[in-house]
Every structure is written in C-alpha cells, then in structure tokens.
Amino acid sequence: MRLESGLSGSEDNPDIYTISESRVIFSPPLMMSTINNENQEFTWYRRKKRDLEIKWMLLLAISIALSLVLSIILLGNCLKYGPTVLSISSWQSALLRHIKGSKTWKDADSQATKIDQVCVTPECSKKAESILKSLNREVAPCDDFYEFACGNWIKKNPCPDLYPYVSVIDTLNSKPIEQIKSLLENESDSNDELITNITRSYYKMCMNAGKFTCFLFILSQLIISFSNIHNLYSFSEAISKKSNQSIHKIIEQIGDWPMATNKQWNPVDFDWMEATVKLRWLGISSDAFIKIQPVIDVFNNTIYRIGINEPKLSLDRNQLIGNSSVIKHYINFMKKTASTYGGQREMIEHDVYEVLEFERELSLLTMPEEAVRESIMFYRSMTVADLSTLAPSIPWVEFLSGLIGREISDDQFLLFLPFSFINRVLANYLSWTVVRALLPYLGPKYDQLEVEFWDALYDKHSETPRWVKCVDEVSNYLGPALQSMYARAFYSESVKETATRLAISIEQIFNESLSQNKWMDNDTKIRAMDKLDNLNMFIAYPDDFLNASSVSKMFEKMDYNEGSSYLENTLNMSLWNINMLLERVDQPNGRIDWAKTQRISDANAFYSASDNALFLPMGILTPEVFSPNLPSYLNYGTIGYAVGHEMIHGFDNLGRHFDKSGNRNNWWTNESQVSFDAHSSCFVNQYSKYHLINDIKLNGQLSLDENIADNGGLHIAYQAYQSTRKYIDIELKMPGLNYTSDQLFWISYAQLWCANYKNSTLEIEGANSNHVPGRYRVIGSLSNNVDFSNSFKCPIGSPMNPEKKCFLW
Incomplete structure (x- = not known):
C-alpha cells in the first residue's frame, strides 16, 4: 500500500495533483486525545511571589510526572498488544483498566466480558440517540433488517416536494454545505489569497444574479397582469430582450437555431465540426455529436492521449428509446425553451419531433448502460491516419487540431458515429444542447424552464434554494480553492490520522483474505x-491544500473579471478548464485527479482504476459518520465499510482488468477467470430478482460492480474490526442501546442507507442505475454474510439468512 500526501501532477477528467510518495509502516498507535484538567481555585495571590513560584513549580512537576505515568501505560499497551487503530474508546478503556485495577483481557473468544463501561463523549450520546430514533424494533432483524434499522427513520423523513428522494447520505451533505456557505459569505481581508477572493466573488455574483433576475421576473409577471399599463409592459419586454442578447450572440456564431430564429436560415452557414470548434473556444464543451477529451492511455497510463468517445445524450438512453412519459415532458421542455428564445410556434412544432427522432437514433448508436460500465474494454489505439481511413468524410486532422489548438498525430481511441442527417436537424440539435447547458446563467425565464422540467419528471413542487445552487457552481469551477478554504477552517488533523490508520488496517485484512x-x-x-500492495490511498485532502498560495498557483492562467457578467466569468473559467485539460495531451500522467475529491459536500468515496488509487475525501469523514471519539465498531461499520468497498472496486468485474500500475492488462489465469465469472454470476441472479415497484426489477448486471464492492467491502471491514478487538481491553457501550458491539457494527452500516424514495423516482431510475436503492444494498449484502446471521442468531432459511449465499471477496 502506498500512502500519498502533498501535491504536484494530474489525471483524466478534470485531474488532480499527485504528491510525494512515501511508504507507511503500521506503527504502534499514537495517543489520539488528551485529558484537560481544570485548575482548582487557590488564594495564592495573597502569598509572597516566591511562594507562588514554588507552588507553580511543584504543580508543574506533578503534571509532568502524571503525564509520564500515563504515557508509560499507553506505551506498555502498545508493546504488549501490538498495533491497533486507537479511538477514544480504547484510550478510555486503558485508563479505566489501570485506574480501577481491572484485569487485562487476553482471551479473544470472551468478547461479551469486554463491554462493561459506557462511552460518555458527546459524539457517543448524539450517535446513540440517532441510532435509537431510526430503529423500528417492532420488526425482527432476521425478517427484514432494513426495516428494523431504518423503519422509524423512513416514517419520520417523508420525501419532500423539493427532491426525488431523501436519504441519510443527503442529510450528511447538509452540514458541509452550510459550512461552505458561511465561508463564502465571509468578507475577504487583505491577508487572503487572490483565489480566495475570486471564489467568494463568484459565489456572490451567482447569488446577486439570482436576486436581481428573480426580482425582474416577478416584476414582469406583475406588470403583464395590468394590461392597461402599456409603458411598463414595454419596459418589461425590453428587460427580457436584454437577457436574451448573450445567448443569441453565442448561437448566431455557430450558425443560428433554425426552429427558434426569426431570420431566414441558410444550411450553408452551418457546419457541425466548425460549430463544435467555435463552442470549444467560447468555453462551451459540446459533446452533442462526439466527445473528444484527453484520457489516460489504458495500455500505458504514464501518458495522456486524445480520447474519442460517444456523445453525451440529453436524457438517459433507455428513457429516449422507450419511456413515453419522460419523452412527453422532454418535448414540452424543448418547445418552451425554443419559444422563450424567440421561436414561432409553427416552426417549433415542425422541427421539434425531428430533433427528438435524431436524438433517439443517436442514442441507438451508443452503448447500453450495462456496456458503458465496461466500455474501457472496447478501447482501441490508432493513429489519425487510421481514423481517417475508417471515417474519411471527416477531416480529422483539421477538426482535432482546431479543438486542441495545435497539430496532432497521436494514437487514440475511436468510437465512430455516422452522420447521415441533414444540416437543419444537426443545427437544431446542437443549438438546443447549447442553450440547455446555459439555462442557469440566462435569467429566471430560462432557468425556470429547467426547474419545471425536473419538477414534472420527478413530481417535485418546490425549487432548490439559490445559495445551494451557487455553492454547487463554485465547486464545479473552483473546487480545489474551496477545498483548501474548508480544510483550513474546519478540518481536524486527528480525523485524517485516525481514518488513515483505519484504512491501513482494512488493507492488511484484505491482504490476509487474498492469501487465504x-x-x-x-x-x-x-x-x-x-x-493491493501498490494501492495508493488519499485521505481527506492533499497536504498542499493547507497552503493557500500553493492552491492559488493552480489558477494563475484563469481569466476572471469582477466587472464581467456572471455568464461571461463562467465561460472564462470553463475555457480555462478546457485549455488545462487539452494541454495534457501527450504529456506525462501526473497520476492523481483532484477533481475526484473536489466536492467537499459529497458524502462519498472513490476508486480510480487507472491510478489504482482510493480516495476518501473530507465530505464523508463527518462527525455523524466517523470520529476518533466514537467506538471502533461504529467507525468500522461506516468508514471501514466505505474503505473496503472502494478497495474491492480494484478487484470487481471492471477493476480486475487493470494491473497494479493502473494499466489495462489481463493478469488473470483462465482458471481464475472462470471461477470469478461463476461467483459473480451469483450476484447478478440474486439482485435481478429484487422487485422495485410494480413490475420493475433491479438490473443485476448493470449494478454488478457495486454489489460486489458492497458485499466484499462489508466482509473485510467486519474482519478488520474483529482483528482490532484483541488489542482493546474494554469496549465501551453506547448509552441507551442494549445491543452487542457486533450488532451495532451491522446497524451502523445499515443506517448509512436509510432512504425514502418517491415512486416516480424508482420508476424512472430504479432499474437504470448501477447503484441499487438503499434497501437492497442492505438486504443483499447482509443476507450473504454469515457473520451477520451469527450476530443476530438468524435461523437458516429465515429471510436474512437464506441457505444459498453469494460470495466473492
């Protein structure tokens, strides 16, 4: 295992910055907390100064002696019992044992005698209350563990109008988002770095645009209702025309929007390749027809190549092909947008269905979602000359040179898409995708169109607060700067250290599991x-992110002007990002992609196959999920599982095709590959039998990699927790919870996935996502786990302990 910390290079998609590499030895645990003693009040001030000094020296000597004694106790434990991941619970237990004269526990099989004290930290009290309020103790754990663990949480958390679903993960996101909001709303001072000032300026620009345009929108609606006030109505129309100027200017540069223009459209003025190049230099990455971006060479991940991939569709492929209710909303969305832009109804009605038909046929040329998950297996390297032979109608040298900004002649991956449609349809489709991408920056009349579409699609009835949208925008374009601000303001180094030690222990157990x-x-x-030994792990944040000036250097070439509009600055930042990415073509791979961890508010973790790297960002290491002040059985049930889940991704049906260096390479013998396929097919069959709603079932093949990771990650997290128990003399109980530490491990895992979905969400996304809903993540993984059944004494044949179980890692 390699642990990286620091900053320097990058990777595919908006990439990150690598760091100086160092080998980590799993050394005896450090003391993770200290004891602060309150000084008693004495009347020393009446005594002579000399007496006061003597007293202070005596007190200091006693304090030093006490510290030495406690340090010797801890060191003795470390030497006696070996290395462990130390939390506040094990620190408290060490004190209790020596202060109260308890006998040292040595027998690893006498687990029940170890839990005889209660954790008294504020974190424990809050966590215990949360666990208790979520449980539905009227349901037997062996009948339906998800309902047992989450039943009351679901009852108390109905899905709000604002969202298609609500979940524990989402509630975990809320605190970091509010903390980010407070950072962005603070006034900058003279000591702040330029990028910090830009980050706050962009947030305020987004907020002000929302306030101003919403006011104008409400005013215009009020004015329209008074038909006799012609002058004010004319003023309202003037405002609307002003808000249209920016988008009209952009669309006219690429040949205009046929179904929405009032001018005579000439097909000679439109060329899809020329329009795509123009959009790229305007800061708009257009993937409407073909996606071109720098990618790490899957056969040699030390370098970037030009990657040519299939287009980005406006809707999910399955929705475009067969979901009539979604198509109805989508058509209305397109019509309203074209009408708001200025199009005439007759022309819009004539063209809109041709655009839909084009996108449907385009979707048929793309791979199904199941295949997309394994698209890495279809990569082919070829020269531009080879590409020109396969698709001679496209001048590839000129096209790619225009996009990248210099002549190119490298090996690249190809997905060829035929373009046998007339220019009018291409122009309509391209203009539609550009306008839709820019809707959030064009004022309330445009922004509201997107909101109405998603509200109708997911049965929502209220809008996301403006500040939440603006935090998201800042994260999109200024992620590292925001991450640096957050780490310096809110993060504790002890959390990073404890999480690192936990991750190392998971890696050790997985290594033992592989050997057996x-x-x-x-x-x-x-x-x-x-x-596994070559796995890179990145925990919380790169150390260089604590240095604001170091982060500022990343944005030196970015053009930002407070005198420009919100849209103009957004496009400038987007252009900077596109340039930064495309400059990597033919350059060495810096290995680590900061974009994978740039969203602080995301309670998530990641694995990168091309880096053989695991990312555990700040967003998931919140006190509600993980803390040095919580018992280890809770930390292992949450973050331990998350770490195990991401490690397993390196060995699932996708990650197993990459070797220790992150190159695509078949390192499996035929015999092992056949065994892998046989074991993994069990998961496909198991999850494909789960019913979502009505006649809709889960797609076990599409979600295979995530289901393998859930099952394997949970298994090794539990084993890692068990391996640490023999080093802890007393495991502290959670206040008010009459459950064993093993049982609380499983409960803490299950309650990560408490969620409440709208039926419309399950119908639209349930069978089309590679992540199954929380209910089936819990039931699926736990019903395969023998240790879980033993913890709750579930009879064989009960719903949570079926006779047939799936197992891989």
Whole structure:
C-alpha cells in the first residue's frame, strides 16, 4: 500500500495533483486525545511571589510526572498488544483498566466480558440517540433488517416536494454545505489569497444574479397582469430582450437555431465540426455529436492521449428509446425553451419531433448502460491516419487540431458515429444542447424552464434554494480553492490520522483474505496481493491544500473579471478548464485527479482504476459518520465499510482488468477467470430478482460492480474490526442501546442507507442505475454474510439468512 500526501501532477477528467510518495509502516498507535484538567481555585495571590513560584513549580512537576505515568501505560499497551487503530474508546478503556485495577483481557473468544463501561463523549450520546430514533424494533432483524434499522427513520423523513428522494447520505451533505456557505459569505481581508477572493466573488455574483433576475421576473409577471399599463409592459419586454442578447450572440456564431430564429436560415452557414470548434473556444464543451477529451492511455497510463468517445445524450438512453412519459415532458421542455428564445410556434412544432427522432437514433448508436460500465474494454489505439481511413468524410486532422489548438498525430481511441442527417436537424440539435447547458446563467425565464422540467419528471413542487445552487457552481469551477478554504477552517488533523490508520488496517485484512482465497490459483493470488500492495490511498485532502498560495498557483492562467457578467466569468473559467485539460495531451500522467475529491459536500468515496488509487475525501469523514471519539465498531461499520468497498472496486468485474500500475492488462489465469465469472454470476441472479415497484426489477448486471464492492467491502471491514478487538481491553457501550458491539457494527452500516424514495423516482431510475436503492444494498449484502446471521442468531432459511449465499471477496 502506498500512502500519498502533498501535491504536484494530474489525471483524466478534470485531474488532480499527485504528491510525494512515501511508504507507511503500521506503527504502534499514537495517543489520539488528551485529558484537560481544570485548575482548582487557590488564594495564592495573597502569598509572597516566591511562594507562588514554588507552588507553580511543584504543580508543574506533578503534571509532568502524571503525564509520564500515563504515557508509560499507553506505551506498555502498545508493546504488549501490538498495533491497533486507537479511538477514544480504547484510550478510555486503558485508563479505566489501570485506574480501577481491572484485569487485562487476553482471551479473544470472551468478547461479551469486554463491554462493561459506557462511552460518555458527546459524539457517543448524539450517535446513540440517532441510532435509537431510526430503529423500528417492532420488526425482527432476521425478517427484514432494513426495516428494523431504518423503519422509524423512513416514517419520520417523508420525501419532500423539493427532491426525488431523501436519504441519510443527503442529510450528511447538509452540514458541509452550510459550512461552505458561511465561508463564502465571509468578507475577504487583505491577508487572503487572490483565489480566495475570486471564489467568494463568484459565489456572490451567482447569488446577486439570482436576486436581481428573480426580482425582474416577478416584476414582469406583475406588470403583464395590468394590461392597461402599456409603458411598463414595454419596459418589461425590453428587460427580457436584454437577457436574451448573450445567448443569441453565442448561437448566431455557430450558425443560428433554425426552429427558434426569426431570420431566414441558410444550411450553408452551418457546419457541425466548425460549430463544435467555435463552442470549444467560447468555453462551451459540446459533446452533442462526439466527445473528444484527453484520457489516460489504458495500455500505458504514464501518458495522456486524445480520447474519442460517444456523445453525451440529453436524457438517459433507455428513457429516449422507450419511456413515453419522460419523452412527453422532454418535448414540452424543448418547445418552451425554443419559444422563450424567440421561436414561432409553427416552426417549433415542425422541427421539434425531428430533433427528438435524431436524438433517439443517436442514442441507438451508443452503448447500453450495462456496456458503458465496461466500455474501457472496447478501447482501441490508432493513429489519425487510421481514423481517417475508417471515417474519411471527416477531416480529422483539421477538426482535432482546431479543438486542441495545435497539430496532432497521436494514437487514440475511436468510437465512430455516422452522420447521415441533414444540416437543419444537426443545427437544431446542437443549438438546443447549447442553450440547455446555459439555462442557469440566462435569467429566471430560462432557468425556470429547467426547474419545471425536473419538477414534472420527478413530481417535485418546490425549487432548490439559490445559495445551494451557487455553492454547487463554485465547486464545479473552483473546487480545489474551496477545498483548501474548508480544510483550513474546519478540518481536524486527528480525523485524517485516525481514518488513515483505519484504512491501513482494512488493507492488511484484505491482504490476509487474498492469501487465504480458495477459488483463485496461486499465480493470480500473488498478482492480486501485489496489486493491493501498490494501492495508493488519499485521505481527506492533499497536504498542499493547507497552503493557500500553493492552491492559488493552480489558477494563475484563469481569466476572471469582477466587472464581467456572471455568464461571461463562467465561460472564462470553463475555457480555462478546457485549455488545462487539452494541454495534457501527450504529456506525462501526473497520476492523481483532484477533481475526484473536489466536492467537499459529497458524502462519498472513490476508486480510480487507472491510478489504482482510493480516495476518501473530507465530505464523508463527518462527525455523524466517523470520529476518533466514537467506538471502533461504529467507525468500522461506516468508514471501514466505505474503505473496503472502494478497495474491492480494484478487484470487481471492471477493476480486475487493470494491473497494479493502473494499466489495462489481463493478469488473470483462465482458471481464475472462470471461477470469478461463476461467483459473480451469483450476484447478478440474486439482485435481478429484487422487485422495485410494480413490475420493475433491479438490473443485476448493470449494478454488478457495486454489489460486489458492497458485499466484499462489508466482509473485510467486519474482519478488520474483529482483528482490532484483541488489542482493546474494554469496549465501551453506547448509552441507551442494549445491543452487542457486533450488532451495532451491522446497524451502523445499515443506517448509512436509510432512504425514502418517491415512486416516480424508482420508476424512472430504479432499474437504470448501477447503484441499487438503499434497501437492497442492505438486504443483499447482509443476507450473504454469515457473520451477520451469527450476530443476530438468524435461523437458516429465515429471510436474512437464506441457505444459498453469494460470495466473492
């Protein structure tokens, strides 16, 4: 395992910055907390100064002696019991044992005698209350563990009108978002770096645009209702025309929007390749027809190549092909947008269905979602000359040179899409995708169109607060700067240290599990252990993010002007980002992509196959989920599971195609590959039988990689927790919870996935997502786990302990 910290290079998609590499040895645990003693009140001020000094020296000597004694106690534990991930619970238990004269616990099989004290930290009290309020104790754990763990949470958290679903993960996101809001709303001072000032300026510009345009929108609606006030109505129309000027200027540069223009449209004025190049230099990355971006060479991940991929569709492929209710809302959305832009009804009605038909046929040329998950397997390297032979109607040298800004002649991956449609349809479709992408920056009349579409689609009835949208915008374009501000203001180094130690313990247990694997042959087993040993782990944030001036250097070439409009600055930042990405073509791979961790508010973790790297960002390390002041069985049930989940991704049906260096390379023998396929097919069959709603079932093939990671990650997290128990003399109980530490491990895991979905959400997305809903993440993984059944004494054949179980890692 390699642990990286620091900053320097980058990777595919908006990439991150690597760091100086260092080997980490799993050393004895450090003391994670201290004891602060309140000084008693004495009347020393009446005594002579000399007496006062003597007293202070005596007190200091006693304090030093006490500190030495406590340090010797802790050091003795470390030397006696070996390394462990130390939390406040193990620190408290060490004190209790020596102060109260408790006997040292040595027998790893006598687990029940270890829990005889209660955790008294504020974190424990808050967590215990949360666990208790979520449980539905009227349901037997062995019948339906999800309902047992989350039943009351679901009852108390109905899905609000604002969102298609509500979940524990979403509530975890809310605190970091509010903290970010407070950072962005603070006034800058003379000591702040330029990028900090720009970050706050952009947020305020977004907020002010919302306030101003919303006021104008409300005013215009009021004015329209008074038909006799012609002058004011004319003023309202003038305001609307002003808000249209920016988008009209952009669309006219690419040949205009046929169904929405009042001018005579000439097909000679439109060329899709020329329009795509123009949009790129305006700061608009157009993937309407073909997606071109720098990608890490999957056969040699030390370098970036030009990647040519399929287009980005406006809707999910399955929705475009077969969901009539979604199509109805989508058509109305397109019509309203074209009408707001200035199009005439007759022309819009004539063209809009041709655009839809084009996008449907385009979607048929793309891969199904199941195949997209494994699209990395279809990559081919070829020269521009080879590409020109396959698609001679496209001048690839000129097209790619125009996009990148210099002549190119590198090997690249190809997905060829035929363009046998007339120019009018292409122009309509391209203009539609551009206008839709810019709706949030064009004022309330345009922005509201997108809101209405999603409200109708997911049965929503209220709008996301403006400040939440603006925080999201800042994260999109200024993620590292925001991450740096957040880490310096709110983050504790002890959280990073504790999470790092926990992650290392998970890696050690997974390594032991691989060494004892029964279905892999020895050659594959050795390569698997070697890949795990070369895993890079990135916890919380890069150390260089604590240095504001270091982060500022990342944005030196970005053009930002407080005198420009919100749209203009957004396009300038987008152009800077596009340039930064495309400059990487033919450049060495800096290995780590900061964009994978730039959204602080995301309670999520990531694995990058091309880096063989695991990311555990700040957003998931919140006190509600993980804390040095919580018992280890809770930390392992949440963050331990998350770390295990991401590690397993390196060995799932997708990650297993990459070797220890992150290159696509088949390191499996035929025998082990056959065994892998046989074990993984069990998960496909299991999850495909789960019913979502009505006749809709889960797609077990589409969600295979996530289901493998859930099952394997939970298994090794539990084993890692068990391995640390023998180093802890007393495990503290959670106040008010009459459950064993093992049972609380499973409960803490399950309650991560408490969620309440609208039926419309399940109908639209349930079978089209590679992540199954929380209910099935819990039921699916726990019903396969023997340790879970033993913890709750579930009879064989009960719903949560079926006789047939799936197992891989």
